[in-house]
Amino acid sequence: MTAVESPAVWADGLRKRYRRRVAVDGVSFTVGRGEVLGLLGPNGAGKTTVIKMLLGLVRPDAGETMLLGRPSREPRARVRVGYLPELFRYQPWLTAAEVLRLHARLAGTAADPEVLGAVGLADRADDRVGGFSKGMQQRLGLAVALVARPELVVLDEPTSALDPIGRADVRDLLLTLRGRGVAVLLNSHLIGEVERVCDRVVILDRGRVAASGTLPELLGGRELRLHLDGVGDAAATRLGTVTARDGDWWTIALPDDVPALIADLVGLGVRVHAVEPGRISLEDRLLTILRGNR
Ligand SMILES: Nc1ncnc2c1ncn2[C@@H]1O[C@H](COP(=O)(O)OP(=O)(O)OP(=O)(O)O)[C@@H](O)[C@H]1O
Numbered sequence: 629m630t631a632v633e634s635p636a637v638w639a640d641g642l643r644k645r646y647r648r649r650v651a652v653d654g655v656s657f658t659v660g661r662g663e664v665l666g667l668l669g670p671n672g673a674g675k676t677t678v679i680k681m682l683l684g685l686v687r688p689d690a691g692e693t694m695l696l697g698r699p700s701r702e703p704r705a706r707v708r709v710g711y712l713p714e715l716f717r718y719q720p721w722l723t724a725a726e727v728l729r730l731h732a733r734l735a736g737t738a739a740d741p742e743v744l745g746a747v748g749l750a751d752r753a754d755d756r757v758g759g760f761s762k763g764m765q766q767r768l769g770l771a772v773a774l775v776a777r778p779e780l781v782v783l784d785e786p787t788s789a790l791d792p793i794g795r796a797d798v799r800d801l802l803l804t805l806r807g808r809g810v811a812v813l814l815n816s817h818l819i820g821e822v823e824r825v826c827d828r829v830v831i832l833d834r835g836r837v838a839a840s841g842t843l844p845e846l847l848g849g850r851e852l853r854l855h856l857d858g859v860g861d862a863a864a865t866r867l868g869t870v871t872a873r874d875g876d877w878w879t880i881a882l883p884d885d886v887p888a889l890i891a892d893l894v895g896l897g898v899r900v901h902a903v904e905p906g907r908i909s910l911e912d913r914l915l916t917i918l919r920g921n922r
Pocket residue numbers: 646649650651669670671672673674675676677678
């Protein structure tokens with residue numbers, strides 16, 4: 629496998645323990661070139677620890693990681709990787725342009741001149757970072773992640789300080805990056821954001837992968853939504869696996885034979901007002917997975 633064909637991220641069997649607390653317990657996943665992968669999970673699930681192990685900032689107790697076809701521990705693997713940490717702070721006495729030049733120099737390249745414009749800071753290039761709002765600092769952090777024209781961008785909560793327009797800008801930016809073949813690993817609690825931009829999702833819970841797949845695999849077409857009244861015990865049993873219920877709306881696992889189900893429900897005295905394909909939200913899916921995991 630050449631470096632070009634290899635996935636942007638390859639992680640196999642990652643484990644990390646802090647004293648007696650197991651933070652990450654056998655996590656494996658890949659991020660393809662040009663793919664946007666969302667890392668989701670509750671507080672303390674191990675997302676940031678996984679990201680830090682990938683980037684060589686935390687040493688795994690076990691497991692292997694490759695970035696862009698090279699072992700992550702090699703500094704050369706990280707040259708084409710942009711990273712926005714969860715907690716970011718830049719030298720307050722430097723201007724935005726100086727911060728970018730510094731980071732480009734550290735990466736051994738020239739700064740991409742378009743990057744401040746891409747994060748909406750073109751007119752603040754010569755202002756000192758100490759005078760930036762939190763959201764502006766986060767935008768600068770994104771610019772830092774992109775300044776060396778990376779092939780992989782790792783973003784840990786990139787929009788936590790941003791207003792709704794800033795979030796929409798970041799979504800557009802991620803889609804532009806994907807269009808250029810840049811891979812993105814996105815850790816975010818903003819599930820709507822993940823649902824809009826990610827091709828694939830890995831859900832971590834208590835240090836393990838609780839579920840993973842493309843959005844259609846996780847959400848699409850495998851459920852049916854029914855608006856029903858008069859559902860007695862026999863009809864409820866006939867419905868099979870109920871994944872969600874909101875008053876008279878029932879969401880069930882997609883049965884093999886929908887017309888047969890409807891005929892049986894009518895036969896059991898149920899009034900069927902509506903039947904529609906169910907595509908549940910990622911948030912509902914996440915909650916179902918996490919609750920099932922308790
Ligand atoms: N440096 C550390 N020392 C001790 N424990 C740590 C350290 N870093 C992380 N942990 C523990 O590892 C677990 C996973 O933490 P991590 O920060 O990876 O979670 P997360 O999924 O990113 O959470 P959040 O969504 O709250 O940011 C937690 O129980 C945390 O307390």
